[in-house]
C-alpha cells in the first residue's frame with residue numbers, strides 16, 4: 111500500500127490512523143488467506159526472538175505460530191534465561207541479539223526497558239506488553255470490533271475497570287480510528303495523565319467522543335463494546351487485597367451487560383479472573399467475544415510482523 115513503517119512497534123500512539131488501518135486491512139487479508147489454504151511464506155528464513163519477563167499464553171503462542179505460518183521461526187527466551195538488565199545490561203542484550211535474530215518481541219515490567227531495547231537494537235522491536243501499554247492486544251481488539259461492526263468509527267467502546275496497560279492501548283486505538291471511548295473505574299485507578307491527554311488529542315483529530323465516569327452503569331449505557339481486564343496486573347500482586355476491596359462495583363456481570371446496547375459484545379484480553387472482573391455467565395454467554403478476540407491475536411500479529419519486516 112506504500113505506507114512506510116517505523117522500525118519498531120512499541121505503542122499505538124506512535125502510529126497514524128492510516129498506518130493502523132493499513133495493518134488492520136492486512137490482518138483481515140492474512141486471516142482470510144490462512145483459512146483458505148494458508149499464508150504464503152512471506153517471512154521465510156526470518157526468526158523472531160521473544161524475551162519474556164512475565165508469563166504468557168496468548169502472546170507467546172500466537173507470535174510463535176504467526177512466524178511459523180509465514181514460513182519463519184521463533185525463539186522463546188524465558189524470564190530467568192537472559193536476565194534482561196540483571197545478568198547483562200539491556201543495551202548489551204539488544205546489540206548481541208540483533209546479530210542472531212531478525213526481530214525482537216519483548217514482554218517487560220518497566221516500559222522504559224522496551225524503549226531501551228529498541229534504542230540499542232538494530233532489528234525491529236515489538237512491545238509484547240509493558241506496565242504502560244499492550245499495543246499488540248489493541249490491534250487484535252480493533253480487528254475483533256471491526257469484524258463485528260464493520261468499522262470502529264462511531265462505535266461506543268466502554269472499558270470498565272483498572273486504567274491499566276490494556277485500557278491505555280484500547281483508548282488510543284479507538285480514538286485514533288474514530289470510535290467513542292468511555293472509561294469507568296474507581297478513584298485512584300485512572301490511566302496515567304499523559305496517556306489520557308494523548309487520547310484526547312487523537313479524539314479531537316478523529317472526531318471521537320471520550321468520557322470518564324465513576325459510575326459503571328452510566329458508562330455502559332449505549333455501549334456496543336464492554337471491555338474489562340484483571341483488577342491486579344502482573345507485577346502488582348502485593349496490591350491484590352486492596353484492589354479487591356474497591357473494584358467489585360465494576361464487575362462485568364449479567365446485570366451490567368443488560369444495561370448496554372442489546373447487540374453489545376463483551377471483550378477481555380484474558381487471562382480472566384472469573385468471579386472478579388467478569389462472571390462465568392458473561393464470559394461464556396451470548397455477548398461474549400473473548401475467544402474470537404484471543405484468536406485474533408494470531409492474525410493481527412501476522413500483519414504487524416509482515417509490515418515491520420517490509421520496513422526493515
Ligand code: CP
Nearest residue numbers: 166167168169379380
Ligand atoms: N492477553 C494476553 O496478552 O495474554 P497473555 O498474557 O497470555 O499473553
Ligand code: NVA
Nearest residue numbers: 274276343344379380
Ligand atoms: N493488564 C494485564 C494484562 C495481561 C495480558 C497485565 O498486565 O497483567
